[in-house]
Amino acid sequence: MPNGRHQFLRFLIVGSATVAIDFSFYRLLMWLGVELDIAKAGSFTIGAGFAYITNKSWTFTRKKHGLAPISFVFLYGGTLFINTSANGLIVRLLPHTAWALAVAFVIATALSAALNFIGMKWIVFRSDAA
Numbered sequence: 001m002p003n004g005r006h007q008f009l010r011f012l013i014v015g016s017a018t019v020a021i022d023f024s025f026y027r028l029l030m031w032l033g034v035e036l037d038i039a040k041a042g043s044f045t046i047g048a049g050f051a052y053i054t055n056k057s058w059t060f061t062r063k064k065h066g067l068a069p070i071s072f073v074f075l076y077g078g079t080l081f082i083n084t085s086a087n088g089l090i091v092r093l094l095p096h097t098a099w100a101l102a103v104a105f106v107i108a109t110a111l112s113a114a115l116n117f118i119g120m121k122w123i124v125f126r127s128d129a130a
Contacts, residue, residue, distance in 0.1 A: 010059040011117050014051060018039075019109055022047035026105065036091060040084045040108075048076045051116070060125035067123050075119040083112035 022043045030037035056062050072110050090104035 007059055007121065008117070011055065011120075014054045014059055015117075018047040018051045019052070019113075021050055022064050022109065023105060027101075030101070035083055037088050040087045040105075041080060044080050044083050044112075048051065050081070052076075054123065055120055060120065062125050070123045072120075075116065075124055079112040079119070080114050083108045085113055 025046050026039055029042055030036070034042065052069070056068060062068060078110035088109035091100055091109055094100040094103060107121045
């Protein structure tokens, strides 16, 4: 199993891909006219599915599921709320410019990513869980 430093580096790689997936679907849904909060929740959920599979198998190298799927759903449900709320609040507070969506997305993503790493490392995929 990778040590903490390797886990963090792998989490950053997976996280970067997850963010790219999230942002791509967010922009697509916004372009399609989906309401702001629904678009953000939808794109976050799509990214979460990718994040679960890759973090389970590669970052934290878990073979069995155990309670991981249930705890992952609770973790990501909480961070979905935080991510969507932060994104919506920031978009609504910033002037309506071309960069407002990107700034809000980055801040909301950084906040939820930090919480997700802590939750996955110490709860969802902890060493004694399986």
